[in-house]
Amino acid sequence: MRKTFTSGNIAIAEGAITAGLKFYAGYPITPSSEIMEYLAEKLPKLGGVVIQMEDEIASINAAIGASWTGAKSMTATSGPGFSLMAEAVGLAVITETPLVIVDVMRAGPSTGVPTKASQSDVLQARWLAHGDYVIPCYAPWSVQEAYDLTIKAFNTAELLRTPVVVLSDAIIAHLWEPLTIYDHGEVNIIDRKIPRTGERAPPYKPDPDLVPPMPIFGKGFKALVESLVHDERGYYAPRDESYRALVTRLHMKILKRLDYIFEYETYYCDEECEYMLVSYGSTARVAYIAMLELRRRGYRVCMSRLKTLWPLDREKLVKSCRARKIIVLENNMGKIYMDMERIFKEQEVYSAPLLSLELPPVREVLEVISVWL
Amino acid sequence: MAVEHSKILHPLDRHLRTERLPTMYCPGCGIGIALGAIFRALDRRIREGLVDPNKVVWVGGIGCSARASLYVNYDAAHVLHGRAIAFATGVVLANPELQVIVIGGDGDIAGIGGNHLIHAAKRNIDMIVVMITNFVYAMTGGQVAPTTPLGVKTTTTPSGNPEPPLNVIKLIASLNANYIARASVVTPHYIENFFYKALGMKGFRFIEIISTCPEIYGRHIGLRDPVEMYNELKKRVKYKPKPSLEESDINWDKGIIIGEFIERNTPSYLELLRKVYVR
Amino acid sequence: MVFNLSALKAVPPLITKEHGKIRVCVVVDRCKECGLCIAVCPMKVLVKSNIENSYGYHPPDPLNIEKCIGCRLCEYNCPDFAIFVEKVE
Numbered sequence: 177m178r179k180t181f182t183s184g185n186i187a188i189a190e191g192a193i194t195a196g197l198k199f200y201a202g203y204p205i206t207p208s209s210e211i212m213e214y215l216a217e218k219l220p221k222l223g224g225v226v227i228q229m230e231d232e233i234a235s236i237n238a239a240i241g242a243s244w245t246g247a248k249s250m251t252a253t254s255g256p257g258f259s260l261m262a263e264a265v266g267l268a269v270i271t272e273t274p275l276v277i278v279d280v281m282r283a284g285p286s287t288g289v290p291t292k293a294s295q296s297d298v299l300q301a302r303w304l305a306h307g308d309y310v311i312p313c314y315a316p317w318s319v320q321e322a323y324d325l326t327i328k329a330f331n332t333a334e335l336l337r338t339p340v341v342v343l344s345d346a347i348i349a350h351l352w353e354p355l356t357i358y359d360h361g362e363v364n365i366i367d368r369k370i371p372r373t374g375e376r377a378p379p380y381k382p383d384p385d386l387v388p389p390m391p392i393f394g395k396g397f398k399a400l401v402e403s404l405v406h407d408e409r410g411y412y413a414p415r416d417e418s419y420r421a422l423v424t425r426l427h428m429k430i431l432k433r434l435d436y437i438f439e440y441e442t443y444y445c446d447e448e449c450e451y452m453l454v455s456y457g458s459t460a461r462v463a464y465i466a467m468l469e470l471r472r473r474g475y476r477v478c479m480s481r482l483k484t485l486w487p488l489d490r491e492k493l494v495k496s497c498r499a500r501k502i503i504v505l506e507n508n509m510g511k512i513y514m515d516m517e518r519i520f521k522e523q524e525v526y527s528a529p530l531l532s533l534e535l536p537p538v539r540e541v542l543e544v545i546s547v548w549l
Numbered sequence: 550m551a552v553e554h555s556k557i558l559h560p561l562d563r564h565l566r567t568e569r570l571p572t573m574y575c576p577g578c579g580i581g582i583a584l585g586a587i588f589r590a591l592d593r594r595i596r597e598g599l600v601d602p603n604k605v606v607w608v609g610g611i612g613c614s615a616r617a618s619l620y621v622n623y624d625a626a627h628v629l630h631g632r633a634i635a636f637a638t639g640v641v642l643a644n645p646e647l648q649v650i651v652i653g654g655d656g657d658i659a660g661i662g663g664n665h666l667i668h669a670a671k672r673n674i675d676m677i678v679v680m681i682t683n684f685v686y687a688m689t690g691g692q693v694a695p696t697t698p699l700g701v702k703t704t705t706t707p708s709g710n711p712e713p714p715l716n717v718i719k720l721i722a723s724l725n726a727n728y729i730a731r732a733s734v735v736t737p738h739y740i741e742n743f744f745y746k747a748l749g750m751k752g753f754r755f756i757e758i759i760s761t762c763p764e765i766y767g768r769h770i771g772l773r774d775p776v777e778m779y780n781e782l783k784k785r786v787k788y789k790p791k792p793s794l795e796e797s798d799i800n801w802d803k804g805i806i807i808g809e810f811i812e813r814n815t816p817s818y819l820e821l822l823r824k825v826y827v828r
Numbered sequence: 829m830v831f832n833l834s835a836l837k838a839v840p841p842l843i844t845k846e847h848g849k850i851r852v853c854v855v856v857d858r859c860k861e862c863g864l865c866i867a868v869c870p871m872k873v874l875v876k877s878n879i880e881n882s883y884g885y886h887p888p889d890p891l892n893i894e895k896c897i898g899c900r901l902c903e904y905n906c907p908d909f910a911i912f913v914e915k916v917e
Contacts, residue, residue: 241639401626581907
């Protein structure tokens with residue numbers, strides 16, 4: 177391992193390299209372009225390929241194609257580019273393609289403020305494409321976590337044959353902090369299962385863990401990557417049994433591994449508290465300081481920080497909360513708030529939409545929270 | 550299905566997922582003819598040892614032509630409308646040993662996929678793109694396409710198409726492709742020979758195949774019978790050994806020139822990439 | 829009620845006719861009666877048969893097989909891999 181001092185964007189790039197990234201396709205967009213620029217320099221020297229495509233749609237489709245040759249693939253973008261990638265996310269879901277998509281959120285809607293942050297893509301990260309599906313989404317709050325969760329994203333993608341979203345934002349992207357970079361052998365790296373048979377392995381026949389081994393191109397598997405609803409062979413199956421089987425399996429293979437996917441951190445939640453702050457990403461940094469300040473003033477406050485935004489483990493969250501009032505702090509009009517309200521049925525849940533192009537000062541946050549104290 | 554297929558069937562069966570036959574194509578649809586000719590070319594190259602069938606990957610978008618990816622007995626992908634070329638770019642860059650064939654219709658490749666087509670040709674990326682032109686969006690019932698001739702009545706231009714058509718050959722020829730040819734289903738030998746040649750080349754190879762579509766386009770222009778449409782197309786198709794781009798416009802009255810418009814040996818994207826990367 | 833019509837009519841999977849060194853084979857259930865093979869044949873070997881395949885189509889019958897020159901135009905122009913020409917050993 178080695179220690180360095182660098183930005184969130186670079187940390188994501190390094191995380192991808194540690195995880196075994198082999199193919200990157202992207203399009204420049206503020207504030208994510210450094211990821212592609214850094215990889216364009218580093219990845220070819222490690223035997224990988226980086227290509228700047230003509231748009232985001234081409235980028236994600238190329239990344240999906242590359243994944244089907246067995247290469248770990250990634251693309252990074254921001255809000256406007258993420259919106260363009262919608263259809264392809266659905267393609268990755270139904271073809272069960274391992275893929276990491278990084279959305280470095282910026283202020284929207286539309287062109288918004290390209291150089292400043294928001295957390296407004298949270299629901300889009302959950303359900304960008306049309307159709308019925310669930311995909312994992314991770315939200316780092318620091319440079320080190322940007323690195324760690326990118327590795328986790330790759331592992332999740334490979335383990336469950338699914339696209340995974342890493343939600344960073346403009347603050348984390350350009351924030352500089354110390355980073356520990358691990359060597360390939362020092363951290364757990366998961367690779368996708370590949371079938372052993374030589375011929376015509378049904379590309380969508382699941383193992384007991386509901387994930388089929390992936391018959392990558394070029395090995396004589398005669399794989400069929402199919403965007404239509406299909407049966408186990410990959411053949412178009414417009415029938416109730418096949419449709420239900422496919423859609424439910426695509427959900428269950430993710431939800432069954434909630435234990436692996438769902439990560440969160442709590443601060444002082446094992447004490448008897450009156451208030452619990454819930455936050456994630458860059459906003460959590462301010463929420464944490466606000467919590468410390470409130471505790472200093474005598475309030476019994478604890479905090480729960482989500483590292484995994486989707487899917488949420490309602491059991492774990494409910495069990496970990498002893499407070500009566502929950503305040504959800506996020507840099508949007510209240511998105512995770514909706515699920516917190518749904519999950520915490522016994523508590524009063526409030527939304528603190530801290531719309532802030534840069535990290536808000538703590539006193540502003542305290543002012544907002546004090547309404548409910 | 551009541552009748553069992555006998556084991557020894559058509560000589561091209563090794564290229565097909567025979568359990569999915571008969572295809573969904575209409576009677577007289579030219580796509581099957583094009584596929585047969587392509588298989589013959591593949592067959593020859595496989596026998597020569599130049600092409601490894603395990604390394605061939607077919608990529609199709611959405612549409613009747615792109616559905617060929619469902620029937621071929623190779624690694625194949627049936628992806629999003631217009632995005633086959635982007636997907637294929639990822640495939641060939643991540644594994645340059647693979648021989649990628651993109652197949653699609655004129656709407657899929659030159660309409661919604663136009664931008665990807667342009668950039669792939671500009672890069673001279675290593676792949677063969679087969680565009681089967683039937684002048685209409687047939688799968689969805691007969692809407693106007695980028696190549697639909699002026700004045701033709703389609704389901705979305707019921708008073709006649711007010712747009713002049715796109716000449717895809719001329720468009721791609723302005724870029725860096727190594728091979729641009731046009732064939733037709735009424736002259737399947739040329740499809741086979743052009744594809745055979747393309748398999749031996751590097752870089753971006755583009756073959757347009759003018760096709761019959763009796764059920765949909767035929768309905769629009771009054772040639773609903775497969776044999777009638779085939780014969781009418783045959784009257785208009787003319788092969789030229791070295792056609793110029795000025796002759797590449799498709800004109801149902803003046804005739805359709807087929808042949809090899811561009812054939813050159815400029816460095817492909819993979820070759821340029823190798824030169825650029827310093828290890 | 830489901831009728832297994834083909835069992836009643838006993839349709840063969842292949843119609844084959846040969847003459848000399850040439851054999852013409854029709855894969856009955858793949859044919860869609862487009863008529864292209866009959867139209868392109870320069871020697872008028874093929875005619876539409878009365879056999880009905882599982883889809884209700886009438887595949888061609890190489891009735892005038894003795895006129896066949898083995899040009900394979902039928903094979904090359906069939907969109908459905910339903911007809912081919914073989915050399916008889």
